[in-house]
Amino acid sequence: MHRNLPQNKEALLKSYTTRLKEDIKSMLENFEEIIRLAKGERGESESQLNRMTQIEQDTFEMQVRAANIVRAGESLMKLVSDIKQYLILNDFPSVNEAITQNSKLFRTKQQECDQKLMSLRDDIAADLYDLEDEYFTSIYK
Amino acid sequence: MANSVNISIEAPIENQIQEITYDGQEIYQAPLSMSENLARLAQKIDFSKSDDEFCNIKKEGESNTDPKPDDDSKDANYQSSLWPWESVRNKLRNALTEVCVLADVLNIAKEKRYMVLDPVQPEQVDNRPMVQVYGRKKALGAAAAVLLAGVERLRASENMRINRNMPDFHIDLLRLRQNWRLKKVSNTIVGDLSYRTAGSKFSQTGVFEVTKAPEEQMMQAMSMNAAGPAPSALRVTVPPELQGVAFISVLCQKEQEEVVTATLSSSALSCPGTLPGDGADLHWQQKLEAAQNVLFCKELFARLAAEAVQLDASIPHMVVGNQIMATVLPGIQLLIGLCHNNGQNNANANPEGSRPEGAAGKSDHDHVLEHSLHQLLRAVHHSNTHHPFPHPATGPLGPSKRRCLAGPMAADRYELLDMSKEQSLLEQIIQQAQHFFMRRRSEYVLDTIAKEVKDPLIVSHWNALNSPTQSCVKINIMAYGYDAVCRTSLVVHVGEKTLKCICRDGKVRHLSYELQELRDLIYCQIYQHQMTAVQAVGRCMGWQLLASSSHLGSGPVEPLGNASSCLLASPTGDRMIAIRCEPSVGIQVFIAQSPRKDFFASELVQDKKWENLGGAFKEIKLDKMEGKNFLNKMELLMACLSSPT
Incomplete structure (x- = not known):
């Protein structure tokens, strides 16, 4: 956060924070509403509706609110996944580290291969010299 | 009568309005039936109250009886005076009336013939709490079910991942990020597989898209090969022009009359098949590497083709389709072709490819030259990014090292012009091909001479250290058993188009690519050797x-x-x-x-x-x-x- 991030990155990070807060707030509010409905604090006297209708309405409202909580939870999961993705894509120090490590690995591998090839070449050259000698001095050509 | 006006007469509302519907119709409460009315009225009778009234009356009567001579209430006095048992009679009558009424009521209640006694609904019946409790219980149950279903879904997906050892998308993404360049563009993750960062200036982009693999496919893949490596949770989509396999085929062949037809078909033949495994099953790393290779080959070919057109050689290079033809040595052609098999044009390449010459065409492919081409382009990439110091920290350009030294060394115009000349890739590869041919021909000549000439032995040793355009062979001419007495050695440097022979006497001879010259030279050397050897033997004797x-x-x-x-x-x-x-x-x-x-x-x-x-x-x-x-x-x-x- 202290780094000088580009504006859109900053905005993105802020949006993550707001998403987190909103989701948690939504969970809490919906839960509170469910509890309130269950307690029946809502004044029954003023309602124009029939009791059964009222009960039905409460049932639906509770279901919707429960679904809202679930949605908020899944939204949080999505947020976690988004943040992970953001971190993976923008964590340049770790990427640099990986690159250095890779290049080091490949360099050592290259050196190893070069060394092996060199020794192989030397061996083959020595053998080739002898073989050439033998071939050209033999009568079978 | 004609002008009569319809007057609607409405009865005054006698009954209570129960409900007014939306169309304005009023629904009245039905008037009470007789029995209901009576029941209601009877219910209104307050026996105790009337009793009290009677008592009051009696009391009044008693009080009135005591002050009899009172003039205030004449009427009462008159009654009481008239009938002293009036109150008693009244009481008795009242009692009788009550008993009669009671008997009537009992009769009515008992007989049920004319009237039925109905319990009257109380005005406020409070059965609400229980209904509400049940309703709320149900509502809470439904809400809890929704919550539990949501939790269950989350847990199930998590469990499935852990239990079945499903690969994690983010872990794979991390691996991908460590190896490839990725960035997020709005909602998609986009990667770049081009060699731009490595110094390439090729215009074609190598953008690929990263998506999450659908779970069903993953499950399918896992069930298909349970023993194999776990499938990736990633799916990369490369553009269709980079799909498949590509390689640069390099062929050296004798000049033919019908060059174009012959070469095109032969290059199509040597196209290899698709990568092992289906396109979708392939791991992203292999897929991306293949795509990168395709891009690299395309860049290489595009560059070579551009150079072939630009270069003004004595025998012009030809670019036909995906084929470049260049003359290496008189009578010998270098064919560089781009073979790209992306699975789509496979069908039209195959009809020709099914011919048996395919194997022969493939075997002609020169892997060494292909590798050299790759190496050359990589060197170009490297030089694009690695400028010799000093150069401006921000600028991507810098003078070459030789240019830097040109000032202090006071280079003249020709030297500077010479510096600005750069060998193109095509020229370099042609040189390498020329050298390759020269080397092969020299080998052949030396071997055939060694076979033909038995008497002095001709032993040639190829130097192990050589460059792509220069190699060196040492030739010893000696007789068996007399190698200590006399041996003639000469060194032949095989270049691109010429040979340089350094003979025993120190003379240097430059030979052309016509290998008869080398042959003649060797023969001369052989006879010269014989003469010197005879002299040496004579000296020994x-x-x-x-x-x-x-x-x-x-x-x-x-x-x-x-x-x-x-x-x-x-x-x-x-x-x-x-x-x-x-x-x-x-x-x-x-x-x-x-x-x-x-x-x-x-x-x-x-x-x-x-x-x-x-x-x-x-x-x-x-x-x-x-x-x-x-x-x-x-x-x-x-x-x-x-x-x-």
């Missing part, structure tokens, strides 16, 4: 070299080189060996003896001393002589001639 000439002026003109000869005398001086070597004929050996052992004076030669002048030379049939090789024969001959007998 104590013979004396009387004369030697490597360029005889006598005899027929040789097609190559000159005849050489030498004359050797035995230690005692009475025998002589003359050797004449003509490259076209071979070696001839003559011997002469002087003085002859038996001298007969003739008319012309009367004294024996004239015999010392030397006599007639007689040719020796070398092939009839014993001995392994020429030098051995000569040694035997010398030994034979040296012996006093």
